[in-house]
Amino acid sequence: MKKVIFYLCLIVVIFSIVFYNQVGKTNNVQVSIEKSDKFSEEEINEAVVSVKKKFKEFKGCKLTEIWYSESESKEFAEDYLKYGGGYENSVNVENVIVLLSNFDVDSSGGDGSFEPNSTQSNWNWILIRDSKSDDWRVDDWGY
Structure with missing residues (x-):
């Protein structure tokens, strides 16, 4: 009986490790929010x-880093509204x-679409x- 419990615990630990490595990691992210005339700090944090x-x-x-820059956001938003999903x-x-x-990409290349062991810089999230009064939802991302 002890062996069965031991092996069940071992299987749970292995599945936990595999699952943990299958999601993008968002702990210890450096967040920088520039003062905005358009959005409140609460809206940006949401x-x-x-x-x-x-x-x-x-x-x-x-x-690794995420930030809000009013001038950059305005420029990307205008393009999105004029040419993109907006x-x-x-x-x-x-x-x-x-x-x-x-963000950093590990040796797997993420889902295979990124260069392994690389850093993606200035990646935008629209x-x-x-x-x-509604919640934000990610509509597009990339360069």
Whole structure:
């Protein structure tokens, strides 16, 4: 009986380790928020939380920095509204925020789409919401 319990515990530990390594890591992320005339600090922090949640899908990657820059966000948001998904889904400018990030990719290359053992810099995250009272959701990401 003790051997059965031991092996069951061992299997649980192995599955836990494998599962933990299959999600994007978001612990110890350096967050920097520039003063904004457009969004409150709370709104920006809620967007950061949404990005961290989405990043967990980035297997084999570790988010190291995420930041909000009003000028960069404005530029990316304008492009998104003019040429990207914002044009297609008619989102209002006050409901679009862009965050930037850096993250490390491990030797697996993430899901295979990144260069192994690399760093992705200035990766942007476009978040939208239906209204000021709704939650942010990641609509697009990349360069």
